[in-house]
Amino acid sequence: MSALETNTMTNEPILKVEHLSMRFGGLMAINDLSFEARRGDITALIGPNGAGKTTVFNCVTGFYKPTMGMISMTQRSGKKFLLERMPDFEITRDAKVARTFQNIRMFSGLTVLENLLVAQHNMLMRASGFTILGLLGFSGYRRATEQSIEIAKYWLEKADLLSRADDPAGDLPYGAQRRLEIARAMCTGPEFLCLDEPAAGLNPRESLALNELLRSIRQDTGTSILLIEHDMSVVMEISDHVIVLEYGQKISDGTPEEVKNDPRVIAAYLGVEDEEVEEVIEEIEEIQETEGGQGGKH
Amino acid sequence: MATTTYSKESAGGSLTARALREGFFAGLVAFGLFILFVGLETTQNIRNELVLNQRWGLLAIFVAVAAAGRFLGVLYVQPWLAARKTAKAAVADKDVPETFLARNFSKLAILALVLMPPVAVALFGVQGSLKWVDNFGIQILIYVMLAWGLNIVVGLAGLLDLGYVAFYAVGAYSYALLSQHFGFSFWILLPLAGILAAFWGMILGFPVLRLKGDYLAIVTLAFGEIIRLVLINWTEVTKGTFGISGIPKASVFGIWSFDVGAANNFAKVFELPMSSAYYKIFLFYVILALALLTAYVTIRLRRMPIGRAWEALREDEIACRSLGINTVTTKLTAFATGAMFGGFAGSFFAVRQGFVSPESFVFLESAIILAIVVLGGMGSLVGIAVAATVMVGGTELLREMTFLKAIFGPDFTPELYRMLIFGLAMVVVMVWKPRGFVGSREPTAFLHERKAVSGSFTKEGHG
Numbered sequence: 001m002s003a004l005e006t007n008t009m010t011n012e013p014i015l016k017v018e019h020l021s022m023r024f025g026g027l028m029a030i031n032d033l034s035f036e037a038r039r040g041d042i043t044a045l046i047g048p049n050g051a052g053k054t055t056v057f058n059c060v061t062g063f064y065k066p067t068m069g070m071i072s073m074t075q076r077s078g079k080k081f082l083l084e085r086m087p088d089f090e091i092t093r094d095a096k097v098a099r100t101f102q103n104i105r106m107f108s109g110l111t112v113l114e115n116l117l118v119a120q121h122n123m124l125m126r127a128s129g130f131t132i133l134g135l136l137g138f139s140g141y142r143r144a145t146e147q148s149i150e151i152a153k154y155w156l157e158k159a160d161l162l163s164r165a166d167d168p169a170g171d172l173p174y175g176a177q178r179r180l181e182i183a184r185a186m187c188t189g190p191e192f193l194c195l196d197e198p199a200a201g202l203n204p205r206e207s208l209a210l211n212e213l214l215r216s217i218r219q220d221t222g223t224s225i226l227l228i229e230h231d232m233s234v235v236m237e238i239s240d241h242v243i244v245l246e247y248g249q250k251i252s253d254g255t256p257e258e259v260k261n262d263p264r265v266i267a268a269y270l271g272v273e274d275e276e277v278e279e280v281i282e283e284i285e286e287i288q289e290t291e292g293g294q295g296g297k298h
Numbered sequence: 299m300a301t302t303t304y305s306k307e308s309a310g311g312s313l314t315a316r317a318l319r320e321g322f323f324a325g326l327v328a329f330g331l332f333i334l335f336v337g338l339e340t341t342q343n344i345r346n347e348l349v350l351n352q353r354w355g356l357l358a359i360f361v362a363v364a365a366a367g368r369f370l371g372v373l374y375v376q377p378w379l380a381a382r383k384t385a386k387a388a389v390a391d392k393d394v395p396e397t398f399l400a401r402n403f404s405k406l407a408i409l410a411l412v413l414m415p416p417v418a419v420a421l422f423g424v425q426g427s428l429k430w431v432d433n434f435g436i437q438i439l440i441y442v443m444l445a446w447g448l449n450i451v452v453g454l455a456g457l458l459d460l461g462y463v464a465f466y467a468v469g470a471y472s473y474a475l476l477s478q479h480f481g482f483s484f485w486i487l488l489p490l491a492g493i494l495a496a497f498w499g500m501i502l503g504f505p506v507l508r509l510k511g512d513y514l515a516i517v518t519l520a521f522g523e524i525i526r527l528v529l530i531n532w533t534e535v536t537k538g539t540f541g542i543s544g545i546p547k548a549s550v551f552g553i554w555s556f557d558v559g560a561a562n563n564f565a566k567v568f569e570l571p572m573s574s575a576y577y578k579i580f581l582f583y584v585i586l587a588l589a590l591l592t593a594y595v596t597i598r599l600r601r602m603p604i605g606r607a608w609e610a611l612r613e614d615e616i617a618c619r620s621l622g623i624n625t626v627t628t629k630l631t632a633f634a635t636g637a638m639f640g641g642f643a644g645s646f647f648a649v650r651q652g653f654v655s656p657e658s659f660v661f662l663e664s665a666i667i668l669a670i671v672v673l674g675g676m677g678s679l680v681g682i683a684v685a686a687t688v689m690v691g692g693t694e695l696l697r698e699m700t701f702l703k704a705i706f707g708p709d710f711t712p713e714l715y716r717m718l719i720f721g722l723a724m725v726v727v728m729v730w731k732p733r734g735f736v737g738s739r740e741p742t743a744f745l746h747e748r749k750a751v752s753g754s755f756t757k758e759g760h761g
Binding site: 105107108156165166167169185 | 602
């Protein structure tokens with residue numbers, strides 16, 4: 001698998017979350033969470049409903065300001081950004097972190113193509129001399145427009161939406177809107193892409209096409225991906241690294257196989273019988289001890 | 299509903315019978331409704347006694363109108379509407395080729411406007427043209443320009459602004475005060491008034507950035523009132539409710555003047571008879587140029603990233619932020635650009651009237667401008683121009699309808715019914731076309747073909 005090769009080549013973390021906590025009044029939505037996403041990886045964030053996955057996302061993309069903790073993003077150029085200190089639009093513009101939403105947020109009255117052009121706002125804004133040169137008809141803006149349409153075309157083709165480029169985005173079926181939202185996020189030129197439940201509401205065939213799209217994004221652009229997902233077929237199929245949350249805390253972290261067999265994950269997802277509780281607790285304690293021992297050795 | 303059971307085979311006898319029956323019932327209902335309201339009237343006679351008047355004739359007219367109306371409606375109007383609906387559905391399947399008129403509507407409209415003053419002069423003489431050029435032409439074009447300016451804020455960026463007239467006032471007073479105190483000419487103060495209004499647009503923009511929807515509307519409404527109250531109460535500068543009079547006239551770029559005494563007076567230079575009509579015709583072309591500038595800039599801006607960002611902001615603000623768009627500056631530029639055109643229109647208003655007072659900038663003006671934008675279809679330049687023509691021109695036209703005096707008696711003044719008809723027209727248009735005259739949206743870029751986006755997809759914005 002080529003994914004493995006890229007892993008070994010670029011193994012340093014792109015996103016580092018350290019001691020992240022988010023409190024809403026009396027509710028601790030995230031409690032002292034630390035994890036890393038490595039460059040070129042597809043990292044999945046899973047967990048039962050209400051575990052705080054979307055809250056983590058909103059903290060990473062600046063839509064929430066975390067109560068505590070540090071989120072640092074390292075770009076390919078080596079430039080480092082502390083995301084918890086930046087307003088949301090700067091995180092996309094400067095730190096190159098793009099995101100999608102759990103409930104799709106389309107510009108439904110704009111056409112599909114226009115949606116992708118809006119995503120290239122900052123590039124076009126610079127090219128048009130912050131509107132003034134563009135308004136006076138300088139050729140630089142015309143060239144930039146042509147280029148932006150080429151970029152949009154590239155992503156439309158990837159998302160299999162080229163034939164519907166001139167239709168209003170609100171007119172697309174659900175699955176196509178999901179793909180369009182990913183294409184739109186990619187048009188911002190991100191290094192790190194955060195997808196909030198990209199497979200929610202997709203049928204198995206669309207879900208398969210989504211896997212293809214995500215793999216090709218990673219392969220062709222080297223964009224690292226962090227995704228929240230409930231659909232285990234997607235998670236287990238494409239992710240290199242899985243993080244499991246429950247009640248705002250990390251309960252497991254590793255490759256899909258490791259996580260799949262982790263008793264704490266099974267307990268969190270399936271629940272356990274009353275008589276098994278003790279057993280599971282013991283087992284968990286055992287694991288924690290061994291992990292603690294390992295941690296000491298490092 | 300009984301009307302839906304209508305079919306063509308049973309047309310004829312049964313339809314007439316049904317129409318008669320429904321007409322009879324409508325008459326009955328009308329009789330019951332109106333017998334006490336219309337049929338009987340109480341008045342006081344000279345000895346202060348209550349007298350019951352019986353008006354059976356009037357009641358009979360009411361009942362007859364209701365019965366006949368229902369009868370004709372069932373017999374003729376309903377089948378006609380049904381037939382038209384099926385005909386329309388049949389046509390909708392085929393591609394209707396655009397007519398020449400529809401394709402070149404805006405070009406033809408501009409040409410007609412450019413030719414209007416000479417035609418009016420030729421038809422009605424120099425003095426006679428005044429009414430058409432000034433009362434209709436300039437008046438409508440001012441509203442077209444204001445509505446196009448507000449369209450940037452409300453129609454494109456989706457920020458509901460109920461205090462737009464404040465910027466109009468800023469523009470008008472900038473011109474009035476600066477020209478009187480410093481003697482600057484119209485052509486210097488026109489851009490300056492625009493810049494000052496844009497500056498005030500930013501000042502309004504900052505505090506309201508965090509507000510949405512109803513809250514934004516209320517604060518902008520308050521802003522409009524604050525500006526008006528300042529104009530009334532800051533008497534040392536604005537002369538309060540007396541207003542500022544004797545505002546200098548504009549000149550043709552300083553070459554020809556319209557001041558009566560001046561050596562380079564337009565009429566003198568061309569050896570024409572003295573008339574104020576030349577000045578009005580000149581002003582007509584000035585406001586036409588200003589309005590077209592507004593339209594041109596709006597069209598250009600929509601294809602710029604900032605214009606697309608405005609429309610995206612109207613559709614979904616959170617998605618905008620997730621795409622790296624600075625929504626603060628985007629909103630501020632929308633406010634400032636809209637306000638700038640309001641300022642241009644304001645300084646033009648001052649130069650046209652020669653007099654400004656706070657009375658010209660009441661909330662009703664804001665409401666009318668907003669109504670024009672909504673009626674025309676938010677975001678559509680053509681629709682807004684049509685709405686302004688219908689609304690402003692229509693109410694002006696009421697003044698002309700002196701023949702109504704023959705019907706309603708010599709005391710009848712049609713102007714008094716202006717706002718009533720304005721409101722009625724709005725209700726009718728909103729029922730008939732809830733998205734305004736032009737509800738669809740032209741995309742700003744396309745790959746294969748340009749398809750208008752139906753109004754059902756676009757959003758109105760959340761403030």
